[in-house]
Amino acid sequence: MIEGPYFVLTVLGAVACGLVAGVFIGFSTFVMKGLAALDPARGIAAMNAINVAAVTPAFMALFMGATGLCAVLAVVTFVLWPDEGTVELLLGAALYLVGCFGVTVAANVPRNDALAKVDAESEQGAAYWRTYVREWTVWNHVRTGAATAAAASFVIGIT
Incomplete structure (x- = not known):
């Protein structure tokens, strides 16, 4: 059984991943829809x-x-290799590191950087906005799912 500081670390990891998932799901479910309904420049x-x-x-x-x-x-987890929960804890860490942090760095941030350079008043800007909303939201769904699954994996790993 996972105990002591390792238990606390795992609970903190689950809570942090869950909070990040909450931020991202807000964007996926209503913020991006609201922004997409605006005039592209706005x-x-x-x-x-x-x-x-x-x-x-x-x-x-x-x-x-x-x-x-x-x-x-x-x-x-690699160092201690506990009798129970090892797979779940490693899976949770991998899900967040690759599916949330990695996707942010590789997919969402580059799109944000490109959007910052767009002339919002141009037709090209309007066309990019439509593409941006669709692609950014898809990748945000991935981040949301990965952070949620990571939190669940950590909880399963300590139960």
Whole structure:
């Protein structure tokens, strides 16, 4: 059975991944739909403002904290190799690190960077906005699912 600091670390990992999943599901289920309903220039301006606001200490502490917790959980699990929960803990760490952090770096952030360079008033900007909303949301669904599954995996690993 997982006990002591390892148990606390796993609970913190589950909570952090669950909180990140909550932020992302809000975007997938209503924020992006609301932004897509706006005139493209207004949608682009709003999303660019959100992308700037997202890089605040509070969200970054949560997002990067969850990343750090998952990395530490993976290392500790490899070192301790507990009798129970090993697969679930390693799976949870991998899901978050690859499916949430990795997807953010490889898919969502590059799209955000490209959106910041778009002329919001141009036809090309409007066309990119439609593509951006569709693709960014698909990748956000992946992040949401990965963070949710990671949280569930950690909970299963300690039960």
